[in-house]
Amino acid sequence: MVARPKKRVKRSAPTMEDVAKLAGVSRALVSLVFRGEPHVSTERRERVLNAAAELNYRPNAAARALASHTNKTLGIMLQDLHDAYFAEVFEGIAVEADSHGYRLLIGTGGRRPEDEERTVESFLEYRVDGVILVSSMIDDSKLVGISQQVPTLVTGNYIRVPSIDTVNADNQRGAELVVNYLFELGHRRILHIDGGVELSSRPRSAAYWHAMEALGLTPHVIMGGYAEKGGADAAESILKMRRRPTAVFAFNDRVALGAMDRLEQGGITFPNEMSIVGYDNTLVSSLHPINLTTVNQPREEMGRLAVGTLIDRIDSHRQSAVHHTLQPTLIPRGTTRRIPVRSKTKQGSPRITTV
Amino acid sequence: MVARPKKRVKRSAPTMEDVAKLAGVSRALVSLVFRGEPHVSTERRERVLNAAAELNYRPNAAARALASHTNKTLGIMLQDLHDAYFAEVFEGIAVEADSHGYRLLIGTGGRRPEDEERTVESFLEYRVDGVILVSSMIDDSKLVGISQQVPTLVTGNYIRVPSIDTVNADNQRGAELVVNYLFELGHRRILHIDGGVELSSRPRSAAYWHAMEALGLTPHVIMGGYAEKGGADAAESILKMRRRPTAVFAFNDRVALGAMDRLEQGGITFPNEMSIVGYDNTLVSSLHPINLTTVNQPREEMGRLAVGTLIDRIDSHRQSAVHHTLQPTLIPRGTTRRIPVRSKTKQGSPRITTV
DNA sequence: ATGAAAGCGCTAACAA
């Protein structure tokens, strides 16, 4: 036998009115207290707070937003939290937003521009105070359109208009670091597996290209992607080459790992027969059995900076853009090594030697 | 010389009133159209839609929420998106919420109950339609309190009250799978590195304990944690043991990886001298150089199921709890092997042999 | 099928 509930409590949550009544003050006074206004007598403040506590009152964010035209909320568009890159940028965003008292509305775009736009649309309905688009694939012109409706910051995008702030890691510098490092180790046949349609792929591969030419080397780029699969596919092509590279610069760590995996199956050992460099310095890359040479990007800092910059625009009504570019650093680890000086003879594809 | 902007546009966004005026209908009719009500003549509908498009009108979610007492938003509390476990559960949540037309308000608790409570408090101010708490460390009694204010679903928690729905993976079964598997491979000295204060640590270690005893073996649990560090510390103790285990069952993949790393530095090779099993089947565990035997939990499915169950409670006003328990599966890979039958003699700690 | 009007719970002048 199930007991029929006897409750006869007021169904909906208490309002400011209820608190005011119980405390014997006006609604406006309650509002002042809850907004932390200084010019309220301690006595009344106490009364209000007590009444609120007694009723378990909690301000209604929607009502507040409607009346005040601000909701202390930021919309964050990410492609995919599965990916360590986004997760870590987000971590920085969360920390900084929290310290400024902002809430986060989050949406994922899944690298599909239409989905991204739907997400942003949803942010706009919410009338968020600002939006951050991480590695958005939305057209520049549409981005500008968005920025005219809400304070906007993008990261991973190189757009330069007054209405959009940006935070980026210097992809160009990162690629240069890799090429020069490999060159100094004696490598000359350095191949690049790019990021496919990924946003930062273009700047990285272009920088790779330039750095190679500046060193008098022949660039060689093959198509990759943003994840392991892209690396594995690229590895497939590499295995078929008659004259394989001595070093590979992968778009990111995941691609590098995918490539290594496949190349090792093909009998190539790292770093003995080939060197490889990733990008991102994800946690996995540092694990001992992997120990991948890579490039660090200050992702959490990017996230924090993004929020700080955006909130600055919101607060100051700044009309000009701020652009931050953070510097990456090379993290040399175990998958790269100096190329041994050897006689001109063994020029063909390297024989596979069992160690 | 910076040109002074000449714009004289209406500053704030257009409202329903504006649309109504332009379309020559009442505000209520516009509302009907935007809520997709069927009983509107096609002609008027068109007019409204056109007017809205012309003005670039977008409904105000706060106003809507205030008037309708619902906002099609779910609050999601996660500990830390950095962690693949949470990221993947979230992925499932995001997909399912999207397909039901719900937005997500997200907050992280960082494994600090006070922060979790602040996050939930914020959800309540928003008057979200429901909340999902992933691996919350909030007291059961407080969870009950929350569930009285908003439809609530928890995952990772075994609480059983009518007001809270739950979604869990069967941690007990997972631990049994591991112990039995190792037993079948001939292992008898199976040590468990637990998850420390982590929520699912208790059920897993308890199940390990029972499974061991059921097999007539002596359980041995040492303290770990939820990340690499915990594993490394535990490995330190293992290296000091005079009679080392032949197999280790780690709380999760990260702990396993941390432990392996440290143990390998101590000269132990896997799986030759020791077997090790993780938990979670994170992407890293599948990478070739790691190739960790582990237990898979259907994380995305957990996320999807959580949202589906919660929305069901919201829609149906269900007053009784629904509990889902999903089954884990063992993923045998390269870090475990059958123990070789050997003479009773070599019982001491294994000599370290260079391969 | 459509319109009129009363809120939803709060903030923001303005008065007092």
Added chain:
DNA sequence: TTGTTAGCGCTTTCAT
């Protein structure tokens, strides 16, 4: 320092 009073932009009866 505190109270009064319009709204904020929408939904929701209730008429028609």
